[in-house]
């Protein structure tokens with residue numbers, strides 16, 4: 560087994576390791592066996608695009624004495640649905656996963672959110688391990704315990720807070736990630752730079768990116784926020800939603816999967832930066848820096864063909880909306896987020912920034 564020191568996430572009553580390294584899928588079984596806690600039969604739930612990685616993981620589990628049941632989920636945002644949740648829960652029951660069983664979620668944020676949700680409610684909760692294979696899932700969704708699915712009305716409207724028992728980040732899996740998905744993951748890293756650590760923005764401007772350190776730094780930032788406010792009750796955790804008010808509305812308004820999540824967040828950060836300039840005194844150069852980074856990493860800065868009416872409808876179901884007003888994460892300065900109730904008129908004035916009327 561490779562010797563690596565994990566990062567630790569402490570959230571509520573649970574503390575868990577985040578292992579970051581190369582080739583972790585190959586010896587994951589032994590790391591799990593070391594906990595000496597589980598039934599032999601465990602569920603390996605995998606995105607069906609990832610058959611090779613799933614087989615490697617299953618072989619490692621079998622070698623360590625487990626009896627892994629492989630359960631496939633179709634790729635794409637459409638799988639974060641009530642339908643796929645039901646199918647997965649029934650498969651867990653059919654395969655007699657018991658309370659000492661565990662669910663290992665192998666894939667990107669879609670698979671992790673869906674399977675994490677299933678683990679949190681099956682038998683009222685079984686052990687969950689996240690094995691993220693996209694950059695976005697490595698830097699964000701595998702850590703912090705938000706799980707859930709979408710409804711046609713809006714993103715992530717049903718879910719739980721359910722921390723994993725551990726997270727295995729195998730950086731080798733990034734080698735097969737499509738370019739578009741790699742870029743989408745960078746949008747969440749840009750988010751961390753904007754809300755917490757402007758030095759990350761400088762790293763993202765460099766020619767060659769150091770994936771290991773980008774993942775480590777991102778996980779550290781997210782872990783620190785989650786440790787302070789696991790269930791988003793004080794408002795601290797809400798800062799991780801920078802760019803997501805518009806982002807989620809765009810995903811729902813355009814139909815899930817039209818824009819990938821990171822692209823929608825990139826566009827949403829532009830709107831939030833503009834509002835921050837207008838309402839919170841964010842210097843204009845911060846918005847310009849954001850634009851340069853989005854351009855540098857091939858993320859869209861405007862989109863054609865989206866109806867303002869549908870964006871407005873989707874904004875009405877944002878989970879941060881309270882007492883008739885949308886609460887936004889804005890910035891007073893880079894690294895200095897604040898929650899602000901933004902009047903509808905200001906939102907209307909800002910949205911055209913990302914609407915490409917030429918399309």
Ligand SMILES: NC(=O)c1ccc[n+]([C@@H]2O[C@H](COP(=O)([O-])OP(=O)(O)OC[C@H]3O[C@@H](n4cnc5c(N)ncnc54)[C@H](O)[C@@H]3O)[C@@H](O)[C@H]2O)c1
Pocket residue numbers: 606608609634635636639666667668669670672692693694695696699700701702703704705706715732733734735736737740743744819820821
């Ligand atoms: N829970 C959270 O805290 C949290 C945080 C951020 C995002 N999210 C959610 O995550 C989802 C987006 O996740 P995502 O960006 O990982 O997308 P994704 O899970 O849809 O994966 C993107 C695509 O890459 C493929 N893929 C995955 N790993 C691969 C690999 N190593 N090689 C080749 N192909 C690979 C998948 O099959 C899929 O087609 C959204 O639903 C978003 O709401 C959740």
Ligand SMILES: O=C(O)C(=O)C[C@@H](O)[C@H](O)[C@H](O)COP(=O)(O)O
Pocket residue numbers: 699703705714715747796797799800803878
């Ligand atoms: O972990 C969080 O908290 C986040 O807000 C991270 C976001 O990047 C992520 O997209 C999350 O799924 C959003 O959750 P939601 O509660 O706003 O739906």
Ligand SMILES: [Zn+2]
Pocket residue numbers: 699747803820824
């Ligand atoms: Zn996100």
